[in-house]
Amino acid sequence: MAWSMSLSLLAFSLRLTSACPQLHKRQGVNSTVPEENRFWAYEASYDWGRLNPEWELCQTGTQQSPIPLRLDQGLSRFHTLSFDYPNTSTGDVHNWGYGPATTFLGENGASVTELPSARFDENNVDETVYLASWHIHAPADHTVQGDRSKAELHLVHADAQGKERAVLAIRIDPGNSDSRFFRQLPPFIGFNSTGESRPNTEMNMNLALDEINRFSDFWSYKGSLTSPPCTEGLRWFVARNIMFVSDEQMQAILKVSTFSARAEQEVWRHDINSD
DSSP states (O other), X not given: OHHHHHHHHHHHHHHHHHHSOOOOOOTTSSTTSXXXXXXXXXXXXXXXXXXXXXXXXXXXXXXXXOOOBOGGGOOOOSOOEEEEOOSOXXXXXXXXXXXXXXXXXXXXXXXXXXXXXXXEEETTEEEEEEEEEEEEEBSOSOEETTEXXXXXXXXXXXXXXXXXXXXXXXXXXXXXXXXXXXXXXXXXXXXXXXXXXXXEEEEOTHHHHHHTGGGSSEXXXXXXXXXXXXXXXXXXXXXXXXXXXXXXXXXXXHHTOOBOOOOOOOOSSOXXXXX
């Protein structure tokens, strides 16, 4: 039974990694390492659907992410968003190949539904999703009024079956003081994509929520993963408020980050701010 559960947890962990995809060999990067027959790069995201038949949605999808956001679109009034995050969550802090990331563990690694949770309503039906991981894109995936932040934090939530269901996005820019959320984490300096990780790291995810007023205002739309296989069916929440960090924290994040912003997609059947 324990062996079966270990295999199940391993499969779940691999699924979560697809939400924060591993670094694929990129042309011109790590040139001493032979490149795989198929590779993808954020700099050429328009071609992802041609690299692998399983990534067709990257080319043909009707709800691809990210999309440009504007103030004249208004903010979401059709969705509520609430959180049940404990003050201490334990996760594996690592670099997902493009920047800092964390994959969370359930209590004793036992169940997805033991992870921190969030609730939102979709078509007048309440849904509960679970914080499986977070990762950082640099620069930000989303623009607002044409402005792109230095980085963007994605809180990836899964449903009870472990399938990616919602992403909560927080833009990050330099400000006048430290972010308490990032202050609690291990130093990022020297923390690169070599496979080093810091398992069983405790952190308070409420600090991230508090710094952007717990998603009091946000844009919401139907979208996808922002990297292959570009799976659709995800609900996106993009906070209007920006998380500000000190210059030193911003530099530490950027020092261990690689360009990871997908080209913004044309708005199609995204149903921005609707139910």
